[in-house]
Amino acid sequence: MTSRFISPAPTRRTVVKAAAVTAVAAPALLGAASPALADAGAPAFLHGVASGDPLPDGVLLWTRVTPSPEAVPGSGLGPDVQVGWELAEDRGFARVVASGTTTASASADHTVKADVRGLRPATAYWFRFTAGAAVSPAARTRTAPAADAAAPGVRFGVVSCANWESGHFSAYRHLAGRADLDAILHLGDYVYEYASGAYPEAKYVVRQHEPRHEIVSLADYRTRHGHYKTDPDLQALHAAHPVIAIWDDHEFANDAWAGGAENHTPGAEGEWAARVAAAKQAYFEWMPVRTSTEGTVFRRLRFGKLADLHLLDLRSFRSAPAKTGSGTVDDPERSITGRAQLDWLKSGLAGSDATWQLVGTSVMISPVAFGSLPAYLLEPLAELMGLPKEGLAANVDQWDGYTDDRKELLAHLTSRGIRNTVFLTGDIHMAWANDVPVKAATYPLSASAATEFVVTSVTSDNLDDILHVASGTLSVVAAGAVKAANRHVKWVDMDHHGYGVLDVTAERSQMDYYTVSDKTDPAATTAWARSYRTLTGTQRVERVYQPVR
Ligand SMILES: [Fe+2]
Numbered sequence: 011m012t013s014r015f016i017s018p019a020p021t022r023r024t025v026v027k028a029a030a031v032t033a034v035a036a037p038a039l040l041g042a043a044s045p046a047l048a049d050a051g052a053p054a055f056l057h058g059v060a061s062g063d064p065l066p067d068g069v070l071l072w073t074r075v076t077p078s079p080e081a082v083p084g085s086g087l088g089p090d091v092q093v094g095w096e097l098a099e100d101r102g103f104a105r106v107v108a109s110g111t112t113t114a115s116a117s118a119d120h121t122v123k124a125d126v127r128g129l130r131p132a133t134a135y136w137f138r139f140t141a142g143a144a145v146s147p148a149a150r151t152r153t154a155p156a157a158d159a160a161a162p163g164v165r166f167g168v169v170s171c172a173n174w175e176s177g178h179f180s181a182y183r184h185l186a187g188r189a190d191l192d193a194i195l196h197l198g199d200y201v202y203e204y205a206s207g208a209y210p211e212a213k214y215v216v217r218q219h220e221p222r223h224e225i226v227s228l229a230d231y232r233t234r235h236g237h238y239k240t241d242p243d244l245q246a247l248h249a250a251h252p253v254i255a256i257w258d259d260h261e262f263a264n265d266a267w268a269g270g271a272e273n274h275t276p277g278a279e280g281e282w283a284a285r286v287a288a289a290k291q292a293y294f295e296w297m298p299v300r301t302s303t304e305g306t307v308f309r310r311l312r313f314g315k316l317a318d319l320h321l322l323d324l325r326s327f328r329s330a331p332a333k334t335g336s337g338t339v340d341d342p343e344r345s346i347t348g349r350a351q352l353d354w355l356k357s358g359l360a361g362s363d364a365t366w367q368l369v370g371t372s373v374m375i376s377p378v379a380f381g382s383l384p385a386y387l388l389e390p391l392a393e394l395m396g397l398p399k400e401g402l403a404a405n406v407d408q409w410d411g412y413t414d415d416r417k418e419l420l421a422h423l424t425s426r427g428i429r430n431t432v433f434l435t436g437d438i439h440m441a442w443a444n445d446v447p448v449k450a451a452t453y454p455l456s457a458s459a460a461t462e463f464v465v466t467s468v469t470s471d472n473l474d475d476i477l478h479v480a481s482g483t484l485s486v487v488a489a490g491a492v493k494a495a496n497r498h499v500k501w502v503d504m505d506h507h508g509y510g511v512l513d514v515t516a517e518r519s520q521m522d523y524y525t526v527s528d529k530t531d532p533a534a535t536t537a538w539a540r541s542y543r544t545l546t547g548t549q550r551v552e553r554v555y556q557p558v559r
Contacts, residue, residue, distance in 0.1 A: 011131050048170065048467075051142035053077045053091055057236060058245030061151035061252040062298030063311065064193055066131040069151050069187075069252055071124040072298040073139045073258055075114045083119055083236025084221075084229040090115045095124045097137040101148060107135070114141070119232045121295040121464075129154040129409040148248035152192055154313050155320065157517040160516075161314030165558070166189055167251065168260070168510035168521070170197040170372070170436020171467030172244075176182035176210060176475070179243035179311025180466040181509040184524070184536040186246035190559060191511070192313070194251045197436030198372040199470065200297070201238050203273065205290075210471055216530050224378075226279050231292035231455050236378045239296065248298070255299050256321050258372035258437055262289045262337050265407050267328040285328075310358055317366040317514050327351060332406045339404060339411050340359040346373075346412035351377055356422045359431065365516055365546065367431040371508030375409040375416060375433050376444040376462050379495050387488045390476050394439065408437070420448050420459040429547055431460035434512065441506065441523050443542035444552045445498040453498045463521035463542065466503065469529045474505035481505045500551050501540060513558040518543045522557035 057074040073093070074083070080090025096109040108128060114120040121140075129135065132155040140148040155161035185194060205224040207215055220237040221230055226299065236305075238244060259265055262285065265272035270282045279285065288306075294301040306321040321471040327348025332339045348353065359367050379393060380425070404410040423431055427487035433446065442464035473488065474481045485504035493499050508525040520543035526534040541554040 014451055018216035025234075033546070038306075041476075052289070053081075053144045055139060055141070055144060055146035057239035057424060058248050059137070059139060059146050059149045060147065060298040060340070061331050062308075062551045063254060063300050064152060064154045065127075065311070066154050066250045067129050067157045068127040068298055069129065069135070069153055069296050071126060071137050071139075071151075073146055074119070074121045074236070074296070075141045075144075076546065077114065077120060077141070080152065081116070081120055082233075082454060084231075084233035084510060085514065086114050086116050086229065088120060089168070091141050093122050094140040095137060096140075097126055097135050098128075099133075099135060101136045103136065103138070103537050104146070112385075118294050119292070120134035121238070123301070123401050123425075124155040126302065129153050131159065136241060137300075140225075143447065147245075147249060150251045153219070154192070154311065155316070156314060157312050159314040160222040161316040163513065163515045164192050164316055165514070167191050167194040168197065169194065170438055170463045170465055171199040171470040172238075173199070173202045173291075173467070173470040174213045174238060174241070175202070175206065175217065175470060176218075176467075176530040177216045177507070178534065179247075179468055179524045180240055180532070180534035180536070181524075182247035183524070184240075185509055186243070186250040188250075188511075194247060194253045195319075195434060195512070196255040197254055197434065197465070198256055199226045199467075200255060200257070201234050202260045203234070203263050206397065209325075210475070214475075216469075222278075222402050224273075225286075226285055228288035228291060231289050232295065235292050235296035251270070253298055254311060254319070254321070254370075255297055256323065256370055256372055257293060257325060259325055259407075261293055262286055262325060264330065266325045267330055268326060272306045272331075275371055282497060292324070294486055306351075308354065311546075312364065313514075315364055316367050316516065318358065318362045318364040319368045319370065320355055321370040322347065322355070322372065322503065323351065329412070332411050339406055339438065340413050340483065342414040344359035344412055346409060346415050348360065351498070352415060352419065356419065359428050360426050366514055366519055367428065368512075368514070368519075369431060369433045371435050372436045373408040374405075374435050374442070374462065374464055375460075376442070376443045376446050376498060377413075377496070378405065378408075378492065378499065379454075380404075380492065383488060383491045383495075387484060387491065390473060390484075390487060391504075393476050394473060404493075405438075420446065422450060423459045424457060429549065430519075430544070433460060433462040435462055436467075438464065439472040439505040440464065441466040441501070441508075441510075441539070443500060443501040443521065445500070445550050449496045450496065450498060457496065461519075461544040461547055461551045462510065463510060463551075465521075465523070467507055469507055470507065472505050472507070499554065500553070501542065503539065506540070511558070516546065518559055520544075520554060
């Protein structure tokens with residue numbers, strides 16, 4: 011979800027290239043011989059390397075090779091090339107414990123993945139790729155704790171909403187500089203689909219992305235992903251930590267749902283299904299996420315007995331937004347998860363023996379009413395949160411637009427006595443710490459079912475950016491009004507950018523919120539802003555006056 015003050019000029023394409031259905035490169039074979047490399051010009055690794063989705067015995071490795079100068083992302087050009095990979099226990103690669111080869115081809119935009127197994131749990135490894143004479147940068151990754159281990163702690167960097175044109179990815183650089191993280195949790199809006207100058211408007215663009223037009227075709231999505239992967243801070247993040255990513259709407263188009271999006275024009279921009287297929291193909295090619303034959307990112311990762319991490323796909327199966335007249339926000343026929351995913355989540359939560367149930371949800375689950383805000387604040391907030399300016403007091407792109415699913419999920423938590431559920435959220439370009447009440451109207455006299463930590467955007471616009479005023483001038487007032495109308499909201503910061511660090515132990519889950527000094531400054535500094543924690547068994551957040559580290 012985002013706001014835009016201006017609509018992109020209707021330079022819509024009349025033709026959408028059909029999405030070629032291709033699979034990503036097959037997993038490499040462990041222990042295969044060194045690659046015999048084709049004479050393919052001058053291979054080079056120009057888009058960094060990455061790892062993701064750590065398991066107790068494995069991790070997914072990723073890179074993109076450029077086998078020849080014309081083989082730029084999205085071109086469909088360039089020969090097949092053999093790519094070797096190796097994974098070692100030391101950064102000098104003296105103790106290589108796994109290696110293999112795979113073929114990079116134009117059919118997968120010359121991206122490759124190696125899904126390595128046979129590794130030790132809770133262990134750091136180093137990996138790199140080779141192609142011809144080229145050797146990629148070396149990168150660090152880490153496996154998850156053993157499934158039955160009483161892991162003493164797990165620590166994640168948490169990010170969302172990194173719009174290239176809004177600024178520099180300093181949040182990524184500062185997270186890359188931390189050696190104490192198990193993984194990065196990316197909650198969506200890793201790329202944005204807009205034409206250059208559409209969001210933010212042209213005079214506020216910090217740097218231009220490629221391609222300049224709105225991305226619609228497979229070539230477009232590949233080009234945009236490829237361009238993001240040239241960012242030095244983004245490359246540093248992927249080189250330092252495994253990334254666990256889910257998508258939100260902008261990996262497709264603004265306010266996406268199963269049958270369309272706010273920023274999709276059927277006909278002029280082709281069929282929605284073709285656009286989604288192209289976006290998903292490019293996503294699975296370019297992200298260190300295991301490719302799903304079902305075309306979804308909902309999945310579960312485990313961090314010992316300490317935490318199960320349930321990751322949601324809130325775009326592929328969602329019903330049409332209420333604001334298009336498809337029904338009311340309370341309509342039980344409408345869903346944000348789809349029936350199968352909600353059942354999967356409920357059974358996973360009920361069946362887990364882990365101390366913490368971490369739920370990665372791209373959009374906010376806590377109910378929020380904005381009706382008490384004065385008009386001069388409601389209007390920019392409406393822009394930011396996609397509310398109708400007439401004053402409807404709910405953001406229907408969040409779980410607030412699909413209240414029956416939320417009611418069912420929260421009732422499941424309370425009726426089954428499922429404790430310690432913590433929702434981890436991005437999307438709205440603000441930082442929040444919330445209890446998740448069963449009935450917001452009577453809270454805190456009624457129960458809290460869970461807690462929610464929302465991280466702000468890496469760069470995407472928030473309140474002060476939209477109003478073009480100094481950071482903090484209006485947010486102080488607006489935040490006070492939001493808290494007064496929503497007593498389960500313990501903190502909201504509406505005008506900083508940054509990231510979170512989530513630290514989980516048996517006793518508590520704590521989110522440390524960090525801000526960056528200036529998103530337009532490629533050398534921005536970072537500072538700790540606030541911390542909130544949930545003590546085990548409480549389903550409530552409380553402020554903590556220092557970060558974990
Ligand atoms: Fe966003």
